[in-house]
Structures are given as C-alpha cells and as structure tokens.
Amino acid sequence: xxxLDTAKGSWPERGDAFTLEQTWSDPPGLxxxxxxxxxxxxxxxxxxxxxxxxxxxxxxxLAIRLQLALPNGKVLGPDLYNQVFTMHGSTMMFLFAVPVxxxxxxxxxxxxxxxxxxxxxxxxxxxxxxxTMGGAMLYLAFFLDIGPDAGWFAYVPLAGPDYSPGKRVDFxxxxxxxxxxxxxxxxxxxxxxxxxxxxxxxxLNRMPLFVWTILVTNVMVLFAMPAxxxxxxxxxxxxxxxxxxxxxxxxxDALLWQHLFWFFGHPEVYMIFIPPLGFMSxxxxxFSRRPVVGYAAMVLALIGTAFLAFGLWVHHMFATNxxxxxxxFFTAASLMxxxxxxxxxxxxxxxxxxxxIDFKTPLLFVLAFFVILLLGGLTGxxxxxxxxxxxxxxxYFVVAHLxxxxxxxxxxxxxxxxxxxxxxxxGRLLGERLGRWNFWLFFIGFNLAFFPMHVLGLQGMPRRxxxxxxxxxxxxxxxxxxxxxxxxxxxxLLFVVNVVRSLRHGAAAGDNPWGAGTLEWSVSSPxxxxxxxxxxxxxxxxxxxxxxxxxAHVTGLASGYREVLITSVADAKLDHRLWLPGSTPWPFLAAxxxxxxxxxxxxxxxxxxxxxxxxxxxTTAWFWPKREMTGRRVDSELLP
Amino acid sequence: xxxxxxxxxxxxxxxxxRLVEDxxxxxxxxxxxxxxxxxxxxxxxxMGLVLIEGTVFALAIMAYFYLRSHAERWPMSGxxxxxxxxxxxxxxxxxxxxxxxxAKRAAERLDLAKVRLWLVVCMLFSxxxxxxxxxxxxxxxxxxxxxxxxxxxxxxxxxxxxHLVTDAFDSGVLTVLMFTGPLEGKRYVDVSENAAYxxxxxxxxxxxxxxxxxxARF
Numbered sequence: 137x138x139x140l141d142t143a144k145g146s147w148p149e150r151g152d153a154f155t156l157e158q159t160w161s162d163p164p165g166l167x168x169x170x171x172x173x174x175x176x177x178x179x180x181x182x183x184x185x186x187x188x189x190x191x192x193x194x195x196x197x198l199a200i201r202l203q204l205a206l207p208n209g210k211v212l213g214p215d216l217y218n219q220v221f222t223m224h225g226s227t228m229m230f231l232f233a234v235p236v237x238x239x240x241x242x243x244x245x246x247x248x249x250x251x252x253x254x255x256x257x258x259x260x261x262x263x264x265x266x267x268t269m270g271g272a273m274l275y276l277a278f279f280l281d282i283g284p285d286a287g288w289f290a291y292v293p294l295a296g297p298d299y300s301p302g303k304r305v306d307f308x309x310x311x312x313x314x315x316x317x318x319x320x321x322x323x324x325x326x327x328x329x330x331x332x333x334x335x336x337x338x339x340l341n342r343m344p345l346f347v348w349t350i351l352v353t354n355v356m357v358l359f360a361m362p363a364x365x366x367x368x369x370x371x372x373x374x375x376x377x378x379x380x381x382x383x384x385x386x387x388x389d390a391l392l393w394q395h396l397f398w399f400f401g402h403p404e405v406y407m408i409f410i411p412p413l414g415f416m417s418x419x420x421x422x423f424s425r426r427p428v429v430g431y432a433a434m435v436l437a438l439i440g441t442a443f444l445a446f447g448l449w450v451h452h453m454f455a456t457n458x459x460x461x462x463x464x465f466f467t468a469a470s471l472m473x474x475x476x477x478x479x480x481x482x483x484x485x486x487x488x489x490x491x492x493i494d495f496k497t498p499l500l501f502v503l504a505f506f507v508i509l510l511l512g513g514l515t516g517x518x519x520x521x522x523x524x525x526x527x528x529x530x531x532y533f534v535v536a537h538l539x540x541x542x543x544x545x546x547x548x549x550x551x552x553x554x555x556x557x558x559x560x561x562x563g564r565l566l567g568e569r570l571g572r573w574n575f576w577l578f579f580i581g582f583n584l585a586f587f588p589m590h591v592l593g594l595q596g597m598p599r600r601x602x603x604x605x606x607x608x609x610x611x612x613x614x615x616x617x618x619x620x621x622x623x624x625x626x627x628x629l630l631f632v633v634n635v636v637r638s639l640r641h642g643a644a645a646g647d648n649p650w651g652a653g654t655l656e657w658s659v660s661s662p663x664x665x666x667x668x669x670x671x672x673x674x675x676x677x678x679x680x681x682x683x684x685x686x687x688a689h690v691t692g693l694a695s696g697y698r699e700v701l702i703t704s705v706a707d708a709k710l711d712h713r714l715w716l717p718g719s720t721p722w723p724f725l726a727a728x729x730x731x732x733x734x735x736x737x738x739x740x741x742x743x744x745x746x747x748x749x750x751x752x753x754x755t756t757a758w759f760w761p762k763r764e765m766t767g768r769r770v771d772s773e774l775l776p
Numbered sequence: 777x778x779x780x781x782x783x784x785x786x787x788x789x790x791x792x793x794r795l796v797e798d799x800x801x802x803x804x805x806x807x808x809x810x811x812x813x814x815x816x817x818x819x820x821x822x823m824g825l826v827l828i829e830g831t832v833f834a835l836a837i838m839a840y841f842y843l844r845s846h847a848e849r850w851p852m853s854g855x856x857x858x859x860x861x862x863x864x865x866x867x868x869x870x871x872x873x874x875x876x877x878x879a880k881r882a883a884e885r886l887d888l889a890k891v892r893l894w895l896v897v898c899m900l901f902s903x904x905x906x907x908x909x910x911x912x913x914x915x916x917x918x919x920x921x922x923x924x925x926x927x928x929x930x931x932x933x934x935x936x937x938x939h940l941v942t943d944a945f946d947s948g949v950l951t952v953l954m955f956t957g958p959l960e961g962k963r964y965v966d967v968s969e970n971a972a973y974x975x976x977x978x979x980x981x982x983x984x985x986x987x988x989x990x991x992a993r994f
Contacts, residue, residue: 255817324824332817336802358824362831366839370931379920379927381839387852387924392842396835673802687795692805701804702817710793711815712808715962756949766958769809773961774790775886776808776815 153669156695160252160665162719171719173257174665175242180561182239182264186232189271191628193227196220198625201585205618207606217602218285219304223278225288226308230315231271233546234404237411238322239264240553241350243561245326247656247663248344250335250672252693252700253716255328258723258758263321265727270314273735277307284308287600289401290371292382292393297375306375306738312368313734316361323357326350333700334708335655336690337674344654344677345421345434349414352438353407356445360403367396377741391456398449406445408542410438412549413480416502419549419556420484422652423499424491427678430483437476437483444473454525463522470520477513481506496650497571501552504579508544512537515590530600533593539586551578551631558635559649563661564642570634574627581623588613588620653678671701674708697768712776715769722758729754810961812884812968822969826976829939833980836935837987840928844991852923856992858915865908866985869978872901876978880971883964888954891967895951898974902944909937916988929988936984939977946970 162172172178199220203211212220246254254260277283284304286295295305330351334343343351370381371393380386382393417428428434450458450466484506493499515537519525528534551574559565597610604610648657658680659668670689676682693699698716703709729750736743787794789806796803813819844850875897882890913933920930950970953963 256821259821320828324821324828327824328817328820332820358827359831362828363835366832366835370839370927373920373927373931377920379930380922380924381843381927381931383924386922387843387847388927389843389846389924392839395842396839399835686799687802688800689802690793690804691796691801692793692803692807701807702811702815705814710791710802710804710807712811713804714810714817752945759949760953761958761960761963763958766960769962770960772809774806774808775961776811 152695153664156666156669157664159695159697167721168719170724171721173261173717173719173723175246175254175257175260176663176665176667178257178261178264179239179243182242182267183236185264185268185271186236186239189227189231190236191632192275193224193232194625194628196224196227198621200224201618201621203602204604204614206615207604207608207611209603212602214602215285218600219278219281219283221600222284222287222308223274226274226284226311227271228542229288229404229408230311231267231274233408233542234319235267235315235322236550237350237353237408237546238319238326240550240557241326241354241411242322244557244656245329245347245350246333247560247659247667248347248654249330249333249338250655250668250674251329251333252666252668252671253333253698254325255333256325258717258720259321260325262723262727263318263325265724266314266321266730267318269727269731270311270318270734273314273731274307274311277304282307284311289397290368290393291397292371292374292390293384295371295393296382297378300375303738306372309368309372309375310734310738312364314731316365317730319357320361323354323361326354327358331705332702332711334703335672335674336701336703336708336710338703338708340706340708341431342674342677344414345417345428345431346411346414346654348435348438349410349417352442353410356403356407356410356442359446360400360407362400363396364400364404367393367400370396372738376738391453394453394456395449398452399446402449402452403442403445405541406441409545410441412505412546412553413438415549415553415556416484416505418652418654419498419502419552420487420491421678422556422650423494423496423502424487425494425651426487426491427653427681428483429486429490430479431677433479434483437479440476441473444469444476448473451520451525454522455529460522467520467522471517474513474517481510496555497566497568497575498552498556500572500575501548501555504548504575505544508540508548508582510544512540512542512544516541528593530598531593532589532597532599535599536586536589536593539582539589543582543586548578551575554631556650557656558638559642559645560656560661560663562639562642563645564638565645565649566638566642567634570630570637574630574634577623577627577630581620581625581627584620585617585624586620588617592617648680653681655679666695694772713774718765720758722754726751726754726758810965812965816965816969818965818969819972822973826973830976830980832935833932833984836928836932837983840932840987840991843924843928847925850925851918851992852925853918854922855917857912857917857929857989859989861908861911861915862985862989865905865912866981868901868905868908869981872898872905873975873978875901876971876974880968883967883971886961886964888959891964892951892954895947895954895967898947899944899951902940902947906940906944909940925992929992932984932988936977936981939980943974943977947974 160174162168162174162177199212203209203217242254242260282303284307286300286305290305290308293299330347373379374381380388382388382390421428447469448466450462451470454463519528519537555566555571592610592613645661647660655672671693672689673687675685693701693713699713700716702711702714704711733743733747733751736747793802793804793806875894879891879894879898882894916929918926918929920926947970950966
C-alpha cells in the first residue's frame with residue numbers, strides 16, 4: 137500500500153472521456169449480456185420486464201371484462217376465472233406496480249444525485265434476474281393450468297391445504313418469495329446509493345423531491361416486505377410440511393394471515409403511490425417553470441404519509457371480529473392520511489398557479505392524477521368508516537376505489553414519467569400527437585371502466601363472481617365498464633406504437649428538451665456509461681436553473697477503473713473514493729441457483745438443503761476477488 | 777459545501793480534497809480509497825440487512841404471542857423446551873462476541889496476523905454453537921406439526937438457525953480469503969462489517985431465547 141503523496145500518477149488516464157466510457161461499459165456478446173451490471177442497462181431491462189407484466193396483467197383484465205360484459209357470460213369458466221383474477225391482481229401488484237417504481241428509480245437516482253453508479257451494482261443485477269425468474273415461474277405455472285386461484289391476497293383457510301389442494305397456491309407463495317427478495321435488495325441498493333453517493337454539496341436539503349420519495353419508499357420496504365415473506369413462508373410450510381399456523385383445529389388462527397398480510401399490504405399501497413408523487417414533483421416543476429412550492433412541507437408530508445401508512449392495516453379487516461375500539465382507532469388513522477396528502481396537493485396547485493404552464497403530454501397525465509386520485513381518496517374516506525365498510529366490503533365499490541387510487545395515484549403519473557424521461561432513456565422524444573390520443577383514451581376509458589363499478593357495488597354486486605344472472609339488472613353498467621376497459625386497451629396499444637415509432641423516428645431530444653433543472657438533464661441523452669464525465673459539485677436544488685458557482689466539478693476520480701465518490705450522509709461532504717466491482721455473470725448464475733432452490737422447495741422440502749449448495753458456490757464465486765484486479769488496486773490504495 | 781472558501785492549505789487534503797485551477801475544480805485524488813463504519817457503503821448495506829431480518833424476527837415473535845393470546849394452554853400440549861442446551865448455547869454465543877470484538881478491532885487496525893487469529897477463533901465458536909444448536913432441536917419437546925405452538929417455536933428456531941448457518945459460512949469464506957488472498961484494504965472493511973453482522977446474529981438470539989425458552993413457562 138502506498139502513502140498519500142504517491143497517489144497521483146499511477147493512473148495517467150484520469151478524466152479521459154473515451155477511457156471512462158470503456159471502463160464503465162459491460163462486455164459485449166452473449167456472455168456480456170448475462171454479465172451486465174451497469175445500472176442503466178439493468179434498469180431498462182427491469183422497466184421493460186415490468187411493462188411486459190403490465191401488458192399481461194392488462195390482457196387478463198380484458199378477459200375478466202369480456203366475461204362480465206353480459207349476464208351468464210361464457211368466455212371463461214369458473215375455475216379459469218379464479219385463476220385469471222388472481223393472476224391479474226398478483227401481476228399488477230407484485231410484478232408491476234412496486235417493482236416498476238424501483239426500476240425507474242435505479243435508472244434515475246444516480247443521474248439525479250450526480251453519481252456514476254448505484255452502490256451495489258451486482259446486487260442490483262441479481263435483483264432484476266431473480267425478479268424476472270420469479271415472474272416467469274408464475275406465468276409458466278399459469279400456462280400449465282397450475283396458476284394460483286385464491287385471490288391476490290390469498291386468504292386462509294381458502295388458500296390453506298384443506299381448501300386449495302394441489303400446487304397452485306404454492307406457486308403464488310413462492311412468487312412472493314422471489315419478488316420480495318428482489319424488492320428488499322433493491323431497497324438496500326437505493327437507500328445506500330441515496331445516502332452515500334450524492335455529489336459533493338448535495339445536502340439532504342438540496343435533494344430532488346423525487347429522490348426523497350424513493351428514499352422514503354424504500355425505507356418502508358425494509359419494514360413492510362418482511363411481513364409478507366414471513367406470512368407466505370408460514371403458508372407454504374402449512375401446505376407442505378404440516379405446520380399449523382393458520383389451522384384453527386390445531387391452535388392456529390386464520391386472522392394471523394390477515395394481520396401479517398395487511399401489515400405489508402397497506403404500506404404496499406404507499407410504496408406504489410409515493411414514488412409517483414416524485415414523478416409529479418419533477419414534472420410539475422419543469423412544466424410550471426419554477427421549483428415546487430414548500431419543499432420542507434413536501435418532504436415532511438412524505439415522511440408523515442409513510443409513518444401513518446403503517447397504522448392503517450386493520451381497515452382492510454373491518455369485517456372481522458376485532459374489538460370495536462380498535463376499529464375506531466384505525467378509522468381515525470385512515471382519515472388522518474388525508475392531511476399529508478392534501479398538503480402535497482395544495483403545494484402542487486400553488487406551484488401550477490404561480491408558474492408558467494406548458495401543456496405537454498407528461499403534464500396531462502399529471503393533471504389526471506388530481507381528478508382520479510381525489511375521487512379514489514374520497515371513496516377511501518367512505519370505506520374507512522366501519523358501518524359503510526360492512527355494507528360495501530367485498531363489493532365492486534372496493535374494486536372501483538382501489539383502481540381509482542392505484543391507477544390515478546400511480547399509473548397515470550407513471551405514464552407521464554415515461555413521456556417525460558423517455559428522451560433521457562433513448563435520446564428521442566415520444567410523439568406528442570399519439571401522446572394526446574394515448575392520454576385522452578386512457579382518461580376517458582378509465583372513467584368509463586371504473587366509475588360504473590361504484591354504482592354496481594352500491595347495488596350489491598360482489599367481487600370475484602365469475603358471472604351474474606340477468607335478473608340482477610347489472611348488465612348495462614357491466615357492459616359500459618367493458619367498453620371502458622377496451623378503450624384503455626386501445627390507448628395502451630397506442631402507447632406501444634408510439635414507443636416503437638419514436639425509437640426509430642422520434643425527434644432528437646438533446647440533453648434537456650424540457651428545460652428542466654435537475655442533474656439528469658445535464659448529461660447527453662442517452663447518458664454515457666459513466667453518467668458524468670466530470671462529477672458535478674452541487675450548489676442548490678436546481679443546478680441547471682442557477683448561475684454557475686465554484687468549484688463546478690470534481691477531478692481526480694480514476695477513469696481506468698470503476699471508481700466512485702462516497703460522501704457523507706447529511707451534508708454530502710467528501711469522504712472517500714471507492715472501487716466498484718466489475719461486470720460478471722455470477723449474479724445471473726446465483727439467481728439461477730436460487731430459482732432452483734425456490735422452485736424445488738415447492739415439490740420437496742429437502743430442496744432447501746441440497747439447493748443451498750449451488751447457491752453457496754455461486755455467491756462465493758460472486759464475492760471472490762480477482763488477483764490481477766486486486767493487484768492493480770493495491771498499487772493506488774490510500775489508507776483511511 | 778465541502779470545499780473550503782479559502783485558505784485551503786490549512787485543511788487536510790486527505791479529508792477535504794483540494795481546490796485546483798483557481799478554485800474552479802475540486803481534486804479528490806487525495807482522499808482515501810476505503811473507510812470503516814458508517815462512512816462505508818458496506819456498513820449501510822449491512823444495516824439494511826439487519827433491519828430487514830430484525831423485522832422478520834420481531835414479526836415472528838409477535839405471531840408467537842398472537843397465537844399464545846388465543847390459546848387456553850401454552851404450550852398447547854406437552855412440555856416447554858428443556859432449558860439446558862438452549863442456555864448453554866446462549867453462553868457460547870455471548871462468549872463468541874469476544875473473539876468477534878478482537879477480529880473487528882484488528883481489521884480496523886489493518887493487522888492481518890491478528891485478523892487471521894481471531895477469525896479462526898470465531899470459526900471455532902461457530903462450530904460449537906452449530907453443534908449445540910443441533911442438540912437444542914432435540915430438546916424442544918414439540919414438533920413443528922404438533923400444533924400452532926410447535927409451528928411458532930420451530931419457525932423462530934429455523935429462522936435463527938438459518939442465520940447461524942449463513943453467518944458461519946460467510947465468515948468461513950472470509951477467513952479462507954484472509955489466508956489465501958488476494959487482499960486489499962476493502963477486505964478489512966468486509967471483516968469489520970462481517971463482525972457487525974455477527975453481533976446482530978448473537979444479540980437477536982437473546983429475545984428469541986427468552987421467547988422460546990421462557991415464553992412457554994410464564
């Protein structure tokens with residue numbers, strides 16, 4: 137190891153853009169494809185994967201709507217219908233809504249905070265692989281007619297060994313293991329990246345609001361996802377090795393499942409909903425041409441929302457025999473969530489009010505949020521009151537409510553975010569004309585599809601029935617809902633056409649097509665492999681909107697190997713330089729080994745034992761350093 | 777701002793970098809290439825893991841008491857676990873904190889000989905507590921499929937034993953690496969963080985021990 141003053145000079149190529157690009161590129165070829173760890177490469181794959189699941193979940197939704205379009209429908213039989221609605225819900229929640237937010241974040245966060253990478257690039261790659269394999273397993277099971285059929289929250293005793301024999305629910309429970317493992321790893325990657333890798337000068341107080349939403353969301357992930365992993369592990373052991381957690385005959389308790397599931401499931405809604413608040417803040421600031429009003433209030437509202445989100449789970453269980461006093465508490469907590477949400481909405485309205493508005497497609501999707509989420513929020517306040525919930529529980533009113541919240545709160549802003557950041561991802565703008573068609577068809581189709589469900593619910597139509605007789609008088613509204621669903625399908629098809637066309641023929645975007653103020657718009661589109669040729673020094677919340685200040689950027693990071701700058705947690709003061717590991721296929725191989733273990737354990741508990749051997753080998757090989765690389769590093773090492 | 781406004785000669789370039797080109801550029805080549813504790817991303821990654829797994833343990837304990845609150849007898853049938861081996865193992869695990877402490881300290885002083893010594897001692901301890909753990913399973917006085925009590929006990933034991941096994945394996949790999957190389961400064965950070973995780977595995981046992989062995993008695 138060398139001492140301080142010999143550090144300069146061991147790597148003559150410092151600061152050279154070409155070398156930097158080579159250093160941060162993943163290797164070419166097929167093996168290179170399996171070895172990729174660059175955060176942008178992985179994030180694009182992750183986004184595409186989640187979007188494919190979104191399309192599959194959407195097709196399943198269309199199948200449901202076609203079945204329900206008319207009374208006594210014959211499109212799907214009852215057994216297939218059960219699988220279809222379970223797959224639709226599970227896909228949208230576990231394979232799309234939560235992971236897509238993390239996928240977008242792993243692309244954008246390093247670019248927004250002035251970093252060259254995420255903190256643990258190999259773990260990031262592993263998280264995508266394991267997610268993809270888990271999703272593929274679920275769909276393979278579905279195509280083999282062993283798709284889960286007990287609903288996306290798999291209530292026991294229906295999901296238990298007595299009422300769901302066979303392997304269907306086991307595949308569901310293992311899908312949870314795959315996706316939550318991936319989600320938890322991404323949470324560690326994102327939190328560490330945000331806290332330790334911000335460019336010098338980007339204090340927490342200067343962090344873009346989007347990055348705040350990702351930090352808050354992923355802290356929630358750490359505490360919420362373990363609950364569903366524990367719950368589904370107990371479910372699968374009940375089913376496979378005769379544990380008795382949920383079996384009342386042997387002292388178990390069915391409500392234990394509901395508590396554990398919703399302790400995860402309610403915060404999950406906010407894991408889906410909070411990152412889009414960050415999309416909103418980014419898009420509103422850019423298209424109003426001013427910073428969002430009330431930065432501190434916005435951040436505190438996010439933290440407040442996350443905190444309250446853990447005190448709401450019992451409102452999913454009002455129809456059970458819990459103490460009435462407890463229910464009153466959860467009603468109060470559920471009503472309280474309106475406070476931080478309103479703070480944010482009023483801050484955005486003030487921003488729009490006082491800004492110079494530029495009506496582009498991303499902003500349209502954002503404005504739809506105000507309408508749709510507001511309606512979803514208001515029906516949420518209705519459902520939070522216990523007597524009304526008794527009446528409406530398990531009816532289409534709840535289906536309408538949750539779609540208003542999730543599509544209005546997450547999917548509309550997400551589409552806005554695609555329109556907004558697509559030029560950064562690809563270098564080309566999405567077509568504005570198709571964008572408007574996409575938006576209006578989606579907006580109208582959405583309300584056509586889901587507004588009638590409020591009424592159907594009030595009229596008593598229960599969820600999850602595969603058909604209904606003509607005498608119920610539900611036919612007209614159901615037909616309307618189906619027409620709306622087909623309109624949404626058409627609008628999503630237009631989006632896909634827009635993406636495919638724009639990839640080849642879209643207008644060139646340049647670095648900053650919208651005139652935005654945050655750091656991701658300071659680099660070329662798509663960004664270079666190392667993100668920043670020169671790591672910036674940050675002097676304010678919107679570096680591109682303010683006068684240049686000194687020092688402007690950092691020098692002295694190596695370009696001949698993957699070196700990043702580590703800064704302090706609160707103030708982003710310089711701390712140390714760190715070498716990140718290179719590209720390698722081991723995360724892929726470790727994911728294959730883990731998949732064998734997880735899938736094997738559906739069929740024999742011994743898979744946990746023999747399946748651990750390849751996992752141990754793969755993870756050890758992943759960790760084991762290369763002698764040649766280590767030798768190069770030791771030459772330029774500086775002690776702390 | 778991390779760069780000093782002026783008089784940068786007075787500030788240690790090893791900590792603050794240095795301004796070059798008339799203050800336009802901040803040179804970080806003088807910064808160290810690794811660091812210990814919360815300065816290191818590895819510490820944050822480890823703490824994230826600790827929070828996740830701590831939450832799993834806490835929820836499993838809550839499930840235990842939730843089931844207990846609905847039961848007329850606890851244990852529902854049969855006897856509480858025999859105290860001997862579990863208590864012995866608690867002692868062994870607590871004692872392992874001593875070599876663990878010295879391994880961590882040696883790593884932070886970059887003292888390779890002592891790191892090797894104390895890691896080997898730690899490995900001997902992990903063989904010991906894994907062996908005693910096998911005996912503990914034999915003394916639980918319940919099976920996982922007897923009733924919900926048995927399931928909750930085996931779940932807690934299973935979760936913690938998984939941590940003992942994986943931590944022993946991780947530490948084993950690291951111990952071998954510290955003997956064979958290739959070595960660099962970052963590996964001492966790994967030893968330090970591995971020791972921090974070891975503390976978590978040991979300390980998280982204390983509430984689990986209290987629940988399994990004493991929750992069935994009071």
